[in-house]
Amino acid sequence: MEVANELKAGAEAYIPEGYDPQLYKIRHSAAHVMAQAVVERFPGAKPTIGPPIEDRFYYDFDLPRSPNEEDLAWIEQRMKEIIKGRHPFEVREVSAGEARELFKDNPYKLELIEGLIQGGYDEYGNPLPDDEQPKITVYQHDTFVDLCRGPHVPHTGYIKHNGFKLLTIAGAYWRGDASKPQLTRIYGTAWRNRTQLDEYLERLELARQRDHRKLGRQLELFTFSNKVGPGLPLWLPKGTIMRETLVDFLKQEQLKRGYSPVITPHIGRLELWKTSGHYPYYKDSQFPPMALDDHEGHEEGYLLKPMNCPHHIQIYADKRRSYRELPVRLAEFGQVYRYEQTGELGGLTRVRGFTVDDAHIFCRPDQVKDEFKDAIDLALKVLGALSFEDYRVQLSLRDPNDKEKYTGEDAQWEQAEQAIREAADEMGLDAYEALGEAAFYGPKVDFMVRDALGREWQLGTVQLDYNLPERFDLTYIGSDDKRHRPAMIHRAPFGSLERFIGVLIEHCGGAFPAWLAPEQVRILPITDAQADYAHDVRARLFDAGLRVEVDARSEKVGYKIREAQLQKIPYMLIIGKREMENDAVAVRLRTEEDLGAMPVAEFLEMAKTAIEEKRDL
Numbered sequence: 001m002e003v004a005n006e007l008k009a010g011a012e013a014y015i016p017e018g019y020d021p022q023l024y025k026i027r028h029s030a031a032h033v034m035a036q037a038v039v040e041r042f043p044g045a046k047p048t049i050g051p052p053i054e055d056r057f058y059y060d061f062d063l064p065r066s067p068n069e070e071d072l073a074w075i076e077q078r079m080k081e082i083i084k085g086r087h088p089f090e091v092r093e094v095s096a097g098e099a100r101e102l103f104k105d106n107p108y109k110l111e112l113i114e115g116l117i118q119g120g121y122d123e124y125g126n127p128l129p130d131d132e133q134p135k136i137t138v139y140q141h142d143t144f145v146d147l148c149r150g151p152h153v154p155h156t157g158y159i160k161h162n163g164f165k166l167l168t169i170a171g172a173y174w175r176g177d178a179s180k181p182q183l184t185r186i187y188g189t190a191w192r193n194r195t196q197l198d199e200y201l202e203r204l205e206l207a208r209q210r211d212h213r214k215l216g217r218q219l220e221l222f223t224f225s226n227k228v229g230p231g232l233p234l235w236l237p238k239g240t241i242m243r244e245t246l247v248d249f250l251k252q253e254q255l256k257r258g259y260s261p262v263i264t265p266h267i268g269r270l271e272l273w274k275t276s277g278h279y280p281y282y283k284d285s286q287f288p289p290m291a292l293d294d295h296e297g298h299e300e301g302y303l304l305k306p307m308n309c310p311h312h313i314q315i316y317a318d319k320r321r322s323y324r325e326l327p328v329r330l331a332e333f334g335q336v337y338r339y340e341q342t343g344e345l346g347g348l349t350r351v352r353g354f355t356v357d358d359a360h361i362f363c364r365p366d367q368v369k370d371e372f373k374d375a376i377d378l379a380l381k382v383l384g385a386l387s388f389e390d391y392r393v394q395l396s397l398r399d400p401n402d403k404e405k406y407t408g409e410d411a412q413w414e415q416a417e418q419a420i421r422e423a424a425d426e427m428g429l430d431a432y433e434a435l436g437e438a439a440f441y442g443p444k445v446d447f448m449v450r451d452a453l454g455r456e457w458q459l460g461t462v463q464l465d466y467n468l469p470e471r472f473d474l475t476y477i478g479s480d481d482k483r484h485r486p487a488m489i490h491r492a493p494f495g496s497l498e499r500f501i502g503v504l505i506e507h508c509g510g511a512f513p514a515w516l517a518p519e520q521v522r523i524l525p526i527t528d529a530q531a532d533y534a535h536d537v538r539a540r541l542f543d544a545g546l547r548v549e550v551d552a553r554s555e556k557v558g559y560k561i562r563e564a565q566l567q568k569i570p571y572m573l574i575i576g577k578r579e580m581e582n583d584a585v586a587v588r589l590r591t592e593e594d595l596g597a598m599p600v601a602e603f604l605e606m607a608k609t610a611i612e613e614k615r616d617l
């Protein structure tokens, strides 16, 4: 018994940092209870792995057939019965032989057991730190035994029968590997009580309505085609207008700040990527190289660019640079390609082709701090313009106890980290330091942004790099007439345009601020008699630079308003007989607020001010 208590106490260590321990145990236990119900429903079902994740849990099964709604309802009902049985979770350590015998009919568990025996892997098949050699333990409740290290609640009654819910069924590959068997993943969620569950389900519903994949279709912003390939977004006309507006905004800001725009091709010689270190080290996340004729027996070919840095480096290296012309700031909205696993693709937040609002700043060591300050300032300006007001600034620094992980000299790192700290300090930023989060080539500043639904995203980054200038032997001529090594800063205020727009769509629920809305104004004549006047107003607004359309269909105006509302168009101008006689428009906002009739010139003034000041409306 004492051994079991020790095992249970030790299991607490497996709760991830930042995860509420009680919720972790409830969800982990709910996953086991679900697995028992699934095995009862599907004789011969083979449970594989089932961990708690953020807000939820899942379990992957090899099933004789895919479950339907009816199965899910049955499983949920059966779980309630098991919960009411208050079955204790008992743990025991088993030998390798016992473990193999217990799970002899389940090849997945047998594979996990081999991983445990050889060491280096936990029971989810994840690699373990070198010094950790786990015991083989099993947890049992009622009739269900699982290969498991815990931790669990004391008995099934700790899971509330009205505090959990099964959510969805999805496909998943064994160990995330597309060449391995496809499994059925059942997701559920579990909370301390019904109130917490209801709150979570409400958040989920809101997120579902704001899902950028759904809104992207509804607002006709972007699409995907299987004929083009997964993860390769196609921007529709409306999405393109919005995207180009964002790009223009940043281009203007960059010009003011002394950036030089450049354009580079989408591919480069394999040699280039070997020098930069992107090949073969990141080979698995890249499209394979395009092989060319192999005349001399060495590997030759081209690679779709996973990064823009080496191309910009060649522009810097194109001529002799003097200390007087630094910093050189090269900016490009550069298309890059990465080979993400199919299972990870979904909407715009994970794609295989995307555009980085990239820039590389080559500067002297004494300029690093000021360049950092300016890059941070620009990133904050971008977030502010899009009403991301809730963010944290993370200073990602080196782990001082694990210096071998990083390139560069100690003194360089200390100087760089100090420069970043001072930059954040002088800007009055409430920044926090994250040790061990630096890139291997240098420290960075990351912007962690909370959206309207309270989810945190990493958008925008400023990174210092000592590695690439070294690898490409970049130099400038100092005032001493000697060659010196420049520092290099990578920065991208949006990060990836695709991902940023995906987050932005969900943040504002598709109701973009007026300056970004693909269609800013829609004119709605009440009858055909006002059609000519409507087109005349349209021409005037269009000439003043607004994006404006007329809905002249013979539909009821109420119907046209509802449609414009669904398209989240900021301003609707309703035109009847009286408006026409007075050279006026009746203004309705998408917030359903009615501003009444006003002269066309007055509306134009109002809309233009909102757009110039980047206000919502």
Ligand SMILES: [Zn+2]
Pocket: 028, 032, 139, 146, 147, 148, 149, 150
């Ligand atoms: Zn478990």
Ligand SMILES: [Zn+2]
Pocket: 307, 308, 309, 360, 490, 491
């Ligand atoms: Zn870069």
